[in-house]
Amino acid sequence: MCDTFAAMADATADGSVILAKNSDREPNEAHEVMLVPAAEHADGARLRCTYLEIPQVRRTHAVLLAKPYWIWGAEMGANEHGVVIGNEAVFTKVPHEDADGLVGMDLLRLGLERAESAEEAVQVITSLLEAHGQGGRCGHTSDMRYDNGFLVADPREAWVLETAGREWGAQRVATTRSISNAITLGRDADLVSSGLVSRAVERGWSRSPTQFDFGRDYSDFLYTRFSDAKARQCRTSDRLREQRGRIDVASAVALLRDHGDVGPGWSPAGRLLGQTVCAHAGSGPVRVSQSTGSWVSHLAADGTFTHWVTATSAPCTSVFKPVWFDGGPPSTGPQPQRRYDRSTLWWRHEDLHRATLADYPTLHPLYADEILALEARLRDEAATAATPDQRADVSRSAFAEAASAEERWTASVRARARRASPPGLYGRAWRGFDRAASRPVP
Numbered sequence: 001m002c003d004t005f006a007a008m009a010d011a012t013a014d015g016s017v018i019l020a021k022n023s024d025r026e027p028n029e030a031h032e033v034m035l036v037p038a039a040e041h042a043d044g045a046r047l048r049c050t051y052l053e054i055p056q057v058r059r060t061h062a063v064l065l066a067k068p069y070w071i072w073g074a075e076m077g078a079n080e081h082g083v084v085i086g087n088e089a090v091f092t093k094v095p096h097e098d099a100d101g102l103v104g105m106d107l108l109r110l111g112l113e114r115a116e117s118a119e120e121a122v123q124v125i126t127s128l129l130e131a132h133g134q135g136g137r138c139g140h141t142s143d144m145r146y147d148n149g150f151l152v153a154d155p156r157e158a159w160v161l162e163t164a165g166r167e168w169g170a171q172r173v174a175t176t177r178s179i180s181n182a183i184t185l186g187r188d189a190d191l192v193s194s195g196l197v198s199r200a201v202e203r204g205w206s207r208s209p210t211q212f213d214f215g216r217d218y219s220d221f222l223y224t225r226f227s228d229a230k231a232r233q234c235r236t237s238d239r240l241r242e243q244r245g246r247i248d249v250a251s252a253v254a255l256l257r258d259h260g261d262v263g264p265g266w267s268p269a270g271r272l273l274g275q276t277v278c279a280h281a282g283s284g285p286v287r288v289s290q291s292t293g294s295w296v297s298h299l300a301a302d303g304t305f306t307h308w309v310t311a312t313s314a315p316c317t318s319v320f321k322p323v324w325f326d327g328g329p330p331s332t333g334p335q336p337q338r339r340y341d342r343s344t345l346w347w348r349h350e351d352l353h354r355a356t357l358a359d360y361p362t363l364h365p366l367y368a369d370e371i372l373a374l375e376a377r378l379r380d381e382a383a384t385a386a387t388p389d390q391r392a393d394v395s396r397s398a399f400a401e402a403a404s405a406e407e408r409w410t411a412s413v414r415a416r417a418r419r420a421s422p423p424g425l426y427g428r429a430w431r432g433f434d435r436a437a438s439r440p441v442p
Contacts, residue, residue, distance in 0.1 A: 073105030104148030
C-alpha cells in the first residue's frame with residue numbers, strides 16, 4: 001500500500017511543484033534507485049517489460065527510477081524534462097485478464113521514457129493501457145494483482161490518472177492532491193476512456209450514465225476497505241490543505257514520515273490493523289506492507305529539478321538525500337536482491353531499521369534529531385549547488401555522510417537495545433522476515 005501527493009506552485013513556499021511518495025512493498029522486497037540514460041532505438045526494435053514485449057519507440061528520455069529490484073518498471077521516478085510520477089495499487093471489480101499485460105510500474109516507466117510533459121505522460125500511459133491491458137503478478141512472494149492509479153506532475157501542471165482494467169479517468173490537479181490505494185475520482189474526471197461509463201452501466205454497477213460515479217461503481221469493497229486507503233488519503237489531504245502556501249521539501253518529508261496523531265511512546269508494534277502514511281509491516285494478513293523507499297521531487301520554476309531519495313526503507317529511520325540528473329546518483333553497491341547483502345545500501349540500512357524496531361519508542365529518539373539536522377544541512381548545500389560538478393559533489397557527500405551516520409546509529413541502537421527484536425506477534429513476524437532473507441541477527 002502506498003501514498004502519493006503533490007502540491008502546485010500556488011501551494012508551495014517558493015512557487016515550485018512538489019511530488020512525494022512512499023513506496024510500500026513487502027519487507028524483504030529490496031528497493032533500488034537507478035539512472036537510465038536517454039537512448040536511440042532502431043526501427044522495429046522491441047522492448048521487454050516485466051512480462052510483456054511491446055514495440056520500442058525511436059527515442060527514450062533519461063529517467064531516474066526508484067523500483068523493486070525484480071520489476072522492469074518503477075514505483076516512482078522522474079525524467080530529464082521534469083516529469084515525475086508515482087503510482088498506487090487500486091482494487092476494482094474488473095476481472096483480471098487471462099494474459100499478463102503491463103503492470104502499473106511498467107506503465108509508469110514507459111510514461112517517463114516517452115513523454116516531455118505531464119499531460120503527454122497521461123496520453124502515453126492511457127494509449128498503452130488500451131492497447132496492451134494491465135496485469136500480471138505484482139507481489140514479491142504472493143500472487144497479488146491490481147489495477148493502478150497515478151499522480152503525474154511537471155513544473156507547470158499535474159494530473160491524477162486512475163484505471164480499472166483498460167478503462168480510465170483523469171483529472172487536472174488544481175492546488176494540492178493526494179492519492180492512495182483507492183479510486184478517488186467520482187463524477188469529476190476531466191477526461192475518461194470511451195467505455196468507462198457504458199461498461200459500468202452494462203455490468204449493473206451504475207444505474208444510469210447520469211448517476212455514474214467512478215470510485216463508487218468500480219471499486220472492490222473488500223480490498224479497498226482493508227487497505228485503509230481512505231484514512232491515509234484523508235490524512236495527507238488534510239495536512240496539505242493546512243499547509244497551503246507553506247509546503248516545502250521539509251514538510252513533504254515530514255508528511256511521508258507521518259504516523260498519525262501519536263505521542264512519544266508510539267510504536268509500530270502497537271496495532272494489528274490499519275496502516276499509517278509511514279507504513280510499518282507487522283503480523284497477520286493485513287499489515288503486510290512496509291515503506292521500502294521514499295521520494296520527494298522539487299521542481300523549481302527556474303528549471304532546477306532536485307529529487308530527494310532515501311533508497312532505504314522506513315522514512316522515519318532514513319535520510320533523504322539529493323540527486324540530480326546531471327550529477328547522477330552515487331553508487332549504492334550491487335543491485336539488491338531478496339537475500340540480505342550488506343554490500344548494498346538497502347540491506348545495510350535494514351540493520352539500523354530492524355534494530356530500532358526492537359524498542360521503537362526508546363531507540364528511535366537516539367538518532368531522530370540527528371536525521372533532521374543532517375537533512376537541513378543537505379537542503380542548504382543543495383540550494384547553493386549551481387553546477388553539475390557541485391551537484392555531483394553534494395550528492396556523493398550526502399550519501400557518504402548518511403552511510404557513516406547510520407553505521408554510528410546502528411552501533412548505538414544495538415548497544416542500548418534490551419532484545420534483538422520486538423516481543424510478541426510483532427517480533428515473531430519480523431524474525432520470520434529475517435529468516436526468509438537469511439539476515440543474521442546479533
